[in-house]
Every structure is written in C-alpha cells, then in structure tokens.
Amino acid sequence: MSNGVRVVCDPIDGLETLALSVVAGRGARSEDESRSGWSHLLEHMVFKGAGQRSAKDIVEVVEAEGGQINAATGYERTSFQVRALKGGLDLGSAVLADLVQRPTMDRADLVREIQVVGQEIAEAADTPDDLVFEMAQEAAFGAQPLGRSILGSDASIGKASSAALSEWRATLYAPANLIISASGAVDEDELLALAERDFGQAAGEGAPSPDEAAFVGGLRVAAKALEQANLVFLLPAVGVRDDRYFTLRLFAEILGGGMASRLFQEAREKRGLAYAVDAYSETYADTGVLGVFAGCAAGDAAELAKVAAGEIRGMAERIEASELSRAKAQLKASMFMAREQPLSRTEQAASQVLLFDRTLPTAELAGEIDAVSAADIMALGEWMLAPRRAAASVLGPKAALKAAEAFEAALTR
Secondary structure, three states: OOOOOEEEEOOOOOOEEEEEEEOOOOOOOOOOOHOHHHHHHHHHHEEEEEEOHHHHHHHHHOOOOOOOOEEOOOOOEEEEEEEEEEEOOHHHHHHHHHHHHEEEEOOHHHHHHHHHHHHHHHHHHOOHHHHHHHHHHHHHHOOHHHHOOOOOOHHHEEEEEEEEHHHHHHHHHHHHHHEEEEEEEEOHHHHHHHHHHOOOOOOOOOOOOOOOOOOOOEEEEEOOOOOOEEEEEEEEEEOOOOOOOHHHHHHHHHOOOOOOOHHHHHHHOOOOOEEEEEEEEEOOOOEEEEEEEEEEHHHHHHHHHHHHHHHHHHOOOOHHHHOOOHHHEEEEEEHHHOOOOOOHHHHHHHHHHHOOOOOOOOOHHHHHHHHHHHHHHHHHHHHHOOOOOOEEEEEEOHOOOOOOHHHHHHHHO
C-alpha cells in the first residue's frame, strides 16, 4: 500500500473459515535493556481497550460471530490473529486495526497489567522447563536482546508509563513493518478494500533493524529441589536467511527429531538415561542455535551430557542415507501439514514477506530440502563445532549441575 503496509491474500477453495493475521516485523529484539519486556506488555495492553471497545467488547464481538482472537510476541515479530467463519473478514480487520492503531492505554489498566505480567514472570521462574530455556538463551547471547527474556523483568516493565508505551507502539507497529495476511474463505478485492479502510491511514517511522547478534556461549546452572534435572545444550548455528537453513533443520531432525533419531535411540532406548530428549533448531533473521533439551535423573545428567555431545560430534563424521531420507520426509510432512491450516498459512506468509519480500512456493521449499546432501550436513556440523563454543544450562538437584561442564568438555575435546 502507499504507506508501506503490505497485504498478502491466500484464498483456499471449499473452506467455511478464514484466518487473518496482522503481523508487525518487530518484537523483543528491538528493545534496549531499559524497555525489556515492553513489546510483550504492549501486546497485553492493547486488549484492555481499543477504539470504542472495552476489553470485554473486544472479545465478545469476535466470539459472538463464532470467531477467536489471539496474539503472540516473539523476538523478531508481534502477531495479532483472528479465526472466523466465512464472512467474518470485515469485523476481524476492524478489531485488529483498533488493537494495533488505537489502543486506549488507560493508566489504571496499565498498573493492573504490569501486575499480571509480573505474575507471568514469576510463573515462568517457577516452571523448570521454561526457566531452563531462559537460562540457556542468556548463556548463548549474554546481554544482547536475544539473551533477555521476552517477558522482561519486574524492574523493566515497572518503568513503563502510558505515554512511553504509546510511543513504543507507534515505533513497533509502524506501517513499514506491518503485514496483513489472510487465508481461507477470503476474497482478494474485499481484503484490499478493508486493508485500505482500516490501515491506509497508518503512519509513523518504524524501529530500525536490530543489530547483528553474536553467539557468545557460557554456562548457567541453578540448584533447585526438583525430581528431575532439566538440561539445555546450545551450539551456534545459521539464520533463516542462510542458504544452509534447511541443512540445519535436517541436522536437528536426524540428531533428535523423533523416536528414530540418534539421541532418542542412544540416550533413551539403549542407555535409559532419559524419558524426554529432543533436538531442535531456533532461527532468527541473521543467526540461530542448534539445541538439545532433556529431562533426567540428577545422577544421569553428566552422562547424558556426554552422550549428547558425542552424538553432535558424530553428525559431523557420518550421515546414513536412510536417516537423511527419513528426516527429509518428516520435514516435508510437517511443512505440508501446516499448509492445510489457514492460520499457519497466514503466519508463514507474513514471515516470508518480512524476511524475503515475497512468499515462497511450497514446491520451491521442498526442492531445497531435497537438494541437501549428507556432505552438506556433515560440513555444517564441522562449521558449528569449529568455534569450540557452546552454551549450556542445568536446573535441578545439585548433583546434576556438573552436566554443563561435562557437555562443554565432551564437545570441545
């Protein structure tokens, strides 16, 4: 559109429902330390009242028509979403436009919502498999925005005022950063008309692109009276714009993506060291991490750490044709399954436009997956291991804490 807002329309024949997402291409990664958590707090605040609707009205008007409304804040984007029956695009667009552009930002509401988010921060601190990931994120990226919790801290969110949060909203949700994405029972002409009506007057300068992130690595451990030890191990990896993005995804799938994966077979089936053990990749625009998560008995934590390190190192030495074939099939299956859900399609399309200025055909992505070779995966493994840096977090009984150093020692020996 003339003000920089971009619109993506993805009709699907035969559906009786639609999904509409308004996605801002900025999030917690755009915050400095003094405003840590403000993007998430803002997401909460816009639901307290927007346009002429109260907090109750916002939900009731959508649900009365069979719809659902939600939102999510990430490091690099913030998304507002409506699921609705066919014919619900007009209302969905009007409500989301009010949330993004015309929140009331009442001072009394802000005081209460700071308390609510404070409870959310406390809940995360009391939830081991949330806290251990936050510890690992801090270990990986230190004082950089990616190293801070999306929720912020009690101190940082307590500094927010209605006026300051309104200024942050104008920066975060500026038109140049906005994508309007619709999928399902939608009509292109109607969507474009509604986008012009509801977002055509949006104005303001957006937050600049975040500084490039650097994986610093380190160890974070905390003793806590738990039945199990919670472990997270991270290695530096590539970002979503990197040509090796699907190589990383396949690496993680072979390493610990399912019951046939190396980690599951070695750590659980052969050794009985853990009930839950998984590998995953987390990617941002310019960087990423390869991660392993496990929950185990405290006495097994150090041994499990050594097994995880050994399996990662082994990925740089040998990839079997059968496991590569399985990983490709799993990755393509998850991609195609997501394409059968309108909300997944809206979010995926918005992310692609933000990152690549276009949507990426599924066939093109499947071709990129198929093109990855065993040599590519081994080369990526060597590249990730070359800096001899890792991040590790351990939360649980004191006897488990040595697992962090055991992982680092086994990985870099």
